[in-house]
Amino acid sequence: MARIIVVTSGKGGVGKTTTSAALSTGLALQGHRTVVIDFDIGLRNLDLVMGCERRVVYDFINIINGEAALHQALIKDKHTDNLFVLPASQTRDKDALTPEGVAQVLETLSKEFDYIVCDSPAGIERGALMALYHADEAIITTNPEVSSVRDSDRILGILHSKSRRAELNLEPVREHLLLTRYDPTRVERGDMLSVEDVTDILAIPLLGVIPEDDTVLKASNQGMPVIHLEDSDAGNAYDDAVQRFLGQECPMRFLEAPRKGLLQRIFGGQG
Amino acid sequence: MTSTITPHTASPCFQLKGSMITMMTLELYRFDELNLHHQLQGLVAKAPRFFENTPVVVGLENLHDPEGPIDLPRLCSLCAGFGINLIAIRGGNADHRTSASDAGLACLPAQPASAARKVPSATHSFDSNPASSVTPLKKENVTPIHQNESGLNNTVSPEPSDARKDEPAPESPVYQTPKIISSPIRSGQQVFHDGDLILTGPVSTGAEVLVTGNLYAYGAFRGRALVGVKGNGQARIFCTHFEAELVSIHGHYKMAAAMDKSLWKQAVQVYLQDDSLALKQLT
Ligand SMILES: Nc1ncnc2c1ncn2[C@@H]1O[C@H](COP(=O)(O)OP(=O)(O)O)[C@@H](O)[C@H]1O
Ligand SMILES: [Mg+2]
Numbered sequence: 001m002a003r004i005i006v007v008t009s010g011k012g013g014v015g016k017t018t019t020s021a022a023l024s025t026g027l028a029l030q031g032h033r034t035v036v037i038d039f040d041i042g043l044r045n046l047d048l049v050m051g052c053e054r055r056v057v058y059d060f061i062n063i064i065n066g067e068a069a070l071h072q073a074l075i076k077d078k079h080t081d082n083l084f085v086l087p088a089s090q091t092r093d094k095d096a097l098t099p100e101g102v103a104q105v106l107e108t109l110s111k112e113f114d115y116i117v118c119d120s121p122a123g124i125e126r127g128a129l130m131a132l133y134h135a136d137e138a139i140i141t142t143n144p145e146v147s148s149v150r151d152s153d154r155i156l157g158i159l160h161s162k163s164r165r166a167e168l169n170l171e172p173v174r175e176h177l178l179l180t181r182y183d184p185t186r187v188e189r190g191d192m193l194s195v196e197d198v199t200d201i202l203a204i205p206l207l208g209v210i211p212e213d214d215t216v217l218k219a220s221n222q223g224m225p226v227i228h229l230e231d232s233d234a235g236n237a238y239d240d241a242v243q244r245f246l247g248q249e250c251p252m253r254f255l256e257a258p259r260k261g262l263l264q265r266i267f268g269g270q271g
Numbered sequence: 272m273t274s275t276i277t278p279h280t281a282s283p284c285f286q287l288k289g290s291m292i293t294m295m296t297l298e299l300y301r302f303d304e305l306n307l308h309h310q311l312q313g314l315v316a317k318a319p320r321f322f323e324n325t326p327v328v329v330g331l332e333n334l335h336d337p338e339g340p341i342d343l344p345r346l347c348s349l350c351a352g353f354g355i356n357l358i359a360i361r362g363g364n365a366d367h368r369t370s371a372s373d374a375g376l377a378c379l380p381a382q383p384a385s386a387a388r389k390v391p392s393a394t395h396s397f398d399s400n401p402a403s404s405v406t407p408l409k410k411e412n413v414t415p416i417h418q419n420e421s422g423l424n425n426t427v428s429p430e431p432s433d434a435r436k437d438e439p440a441p442e443s444p445v446y447q448t449p450k451i452i453s454s455p456i457r458s459g460q461q462v463f464h465d466g467d468l469i470l471t472g473p474v475s476t477g478a479e480v481l482v483t484g485n486l487y488a489y490g491a492f493r494g495r496a497l498v499g500v501k502g503n504g505q506a507r508i509f510c511t512h513f514e515a516e517l518v519s520i521h522g523h524y525k526m527a528a529a530m531d532k533s534l535w536k537q538a539v540q541v542y543l544q545d546d547s548l549a550l551k552q553l554t
Contacts, residue, residue, distance in 0.1 A: 153475045154457060154477070156455070157458060157460040158459075160454065161460070172454075201473075201476075201493075203473050
């Protein structure tokens, strides 16, 4: 039986898709059979980040509608063994995701995979609810700003009341806080919330802090999950987060603003 | 949430509000003037100031002869002689109600048997005398006096009636155990509890907690706290880490912007005093 992980946030543009790609890649690199599903029907960008957009023939909705078999729609990742992508449809609307259809697809995948990563759309409507309903674990992707934290709080409430585990009164969904796009310089200036501020408000265990990093955009333009880039801070931070997810202890990194060198401090320069 | 009626005038002289008041009830078993006189004499001799300024309701639900006539004006003056101030009857038949209005007493609806809350005699507190001193003299002539919750506007106190059905002795104390919630209450969630509520987890901004009784919050409280929501002005809010967006007791509310900033993140209690909210730091 697979563990089902939802990557969710409420707010858009916080890094859910980036995280889904990195996490699923990280899990597969550790030898776990993993599938990542794009629940963001109509937008379809997980396949871009994973670099498989040209190989999409069938999608999630085709499977739900019985227009194709599951193995026809699953795309084997070209960078990593053990990893498959189930892309979203670009042409359908969100209502095509039916609860029965989603349940059936997840049940089938559950038998073949160790982890199923669900990349949730933004919002708290149908698509997001479908993505989180079956979750065993939730990666609450949050940026260090008030609106994002508020939305994450909202999503946590929904996990507590509307998930399958909540409805069936099972052990609750395991919640992990992933703070992304963290910019220590802006935190020190007081423009952004600190790690402590966010963990104090959300009160769930911290899985990791991913720094704001230009290599993320570069990697996604190349269609290569950032976790593959060795000299990327964000990539390394995702590596650490995957280790922690799998139960390893490792210290938090990238929490401090880089200290300027002596010459830079004297003559000024871009931080 | 509150039963507040505000007249539509520029500067109203009054406001109508539903409220619950705990009142002394004289539960009458029979109207036997001589015996009553005796019993009251004994009672007042032992607890002279017990009835001072205390309005008393005459409960007629347990009359031995429910249809027998009662001269309420006489009962009134009899009680007045002992400084007991009758204000209303509760229950009784049409004749009793006519007699009551002759005596200038109000008429309250009968209380359902299950709603009567008996306070054990040990918890009676009298100004000067030990509780045992009010034990009636003659058993068969007992007119027990006990506290009862009586709604003046037909509101029945929120008592779980079935919980008490097969209670063996009416003298055992009644507890309403508070509800305890330990999981965080998140933005967008609303929690309602009839009774007292204890929260051990945090309450987020944008979450709302409504209780009819008291609220005790041990985690950070950043949401909206509304207590006494069914009309209990005695209800209080206790927070160990106070950052509430709004507090409200019995419909009287205060927003964070109007609160004293020195209370922020402190241990705070909120209560109603002379119809306005008092927020005090707990030390
Ligand atoms: N750690 C990061 N540093 C810099 N940019 C980031 C980071 N994480 C995400 N981004 C950028 O933010 C944008 C939104 O990311 P995405 O993963 O698509 O968010 P979502 O799926 O939550 O809408 C993208 O342009 C992405 O490149
Ligand atoms: Mg996305």
